[in-house]
Amino acid sequence: MTKPAIEIKLSKSKKQKPLAEQLEFGKVFTDHMFLADYLEGEGWSNHRIVPYEPLMLDPAATIFHYGQTVFEGMKAYLDKDGSVRLFRPEENMRRMNQSGERLCMPQFDVENALDALKQLIITDREWIPATEGTSLYIRPFMIATEPYLGVAPSKKYIFVIILSPVGSYYKEGIHPVKILVENEYVRAVAGGTGMAKTAGNYASGLRAQEIADRKGYSQVLWLDGVERKYIEEVGSMNVFFKINGEVITPALNGSILDGITRKSIIQLLNHWNVPVTERKISMEEIRSAQQEGTLEEAFGTGTAAVISPIGEFNWSDEKLVVNSGETGELSKKLYETLTGIQKGDLEDPFGWTFEVPDPAIV
Structure with a gap:
């Protein structure tokens, strides 16, 4: 062509x-x-x-x-x-x-x-x-x-x-954010446009985000639009949980965006031999893990922040604190590694980055 x-x-x-x-x-x-x-x-x-x-x-x-x-x-x-x-x-x-x-x-x-x-x-x-x-x-x-x-x-x-x-994105280093779990509004459903990056998906999330802002929370955690129990995305990011040594992220189901950062995080974890699973995960499971002390970390992933650690979930006025509200070791390592690769400070074993030609020789 x-x-x-x-x-x-x-x-x-x-x-x-x-x-x-x-x-x-x-x-x-x-x-x-x-x-x-x-x-x-x-x-x-x-x-x-x-x-x-x-x-x-x-x-x-x-x-x-x-x-x-x-x-x-x-x-x-x-x-x-x-x-x-x-x-x-x-x-x-x-x-x-x-x-x-x-x-x-x-x-x-x-x-x-x-x-x-x-x-x-x-x-x-x-x-x-x-x-x-x-x-x-x-x-x-x-x-x-x-x-x-x-x-x-x-x-x-x-x-x-x-x-x-x-x-x-982080003026003074990465810090955990507080998340409000949304029980009334939904972002998308399978068969809709949730897997597409289109304006309507973001417009439909503005009301819930306003409510979260008023309550002092940084982002909204979206649940599925059918049963209102399974976790989908956090704000405009994909979301990950580290439970008892295993990293879990919601599986792509037609209503979840196939994030580039999400994909890169999964590849990095596999490269490090860290167990990572894509599957359904419910808020009930998150609450049980938090109460049992096995919810070790939670974080969102996306272009703007790369990694956004989560320090607390508010689910129906029940506060679930993650890792004592501190940034976890894995979240920090993922952030430093991915940003290091992006900026050329670290080796890129995956061939993810390339240089734009210098205008002097173009």
Whole structure:
């Protein structure tokens, strides 16, 4: 397949870059973005890197009315030698295609998408923060743009990649968070869109998260939508439990996102010969393990935090403290190993990372 040419139009007025200590998540964006257009019957065209600016959409665009959109999240890092590293971006692009298939959206060529991403990073390379713990957050997304109010898949789409420099998720090292177990609302059910990374999944979780915030909890633990007893995800992360030496994570069931960090954690644990099992696990089992003293650790996994240790669950006003509210040894080791691989500080025995070419030699 011939790679599409990418037209590059550079910004004539560069933005002022924020100080590393002022960086927050997703509030500042780089000078440029990548776009490509899709038309049914013709495919993808007009691949371009242009100055970051608002998108012009018809008020009747399908995205506004029927929610056809998918997205991904990943990061680029500066290593100690100043090289730019990406962590498993091909997995994110493949998953975005899987999400798109669920929402009747067009597939794109993964290699072409990765080429576009690398070219965009090269264009805005100076935006990658160098301070410890910082990175360049990458948000690819696709939206339906056909102006049509009929309930049917759109015939037109736009694929976009934007970049945002972000600070360290943990300002003073990783600390356990408190989690509220949600008994009323559900995030998704098997057969729905829980396995896809689409906006509706996140919108449906906002009410429960508001309640958790008001009660002083960092995140919501989602239970299954049928029996309301089996654990699925925590906030927008996958979740793991270490019980009596064994690590357990909910099995993918059609309503749980197949996380890239989740997949990497499982591979690391297997590499270390730590017992790890993917299966159903209920809150009753977690409570029993906590009462018996065998619930050793719990943690969430995702792109933003990598590892988020859990120090307490509140289930129907019953507080279940994990590991005396302290970060567990395995959680810390996983965090340090994965971030070390991502930044190039540790050996990568899995071939997960690769360098973005230096613009001086591209």
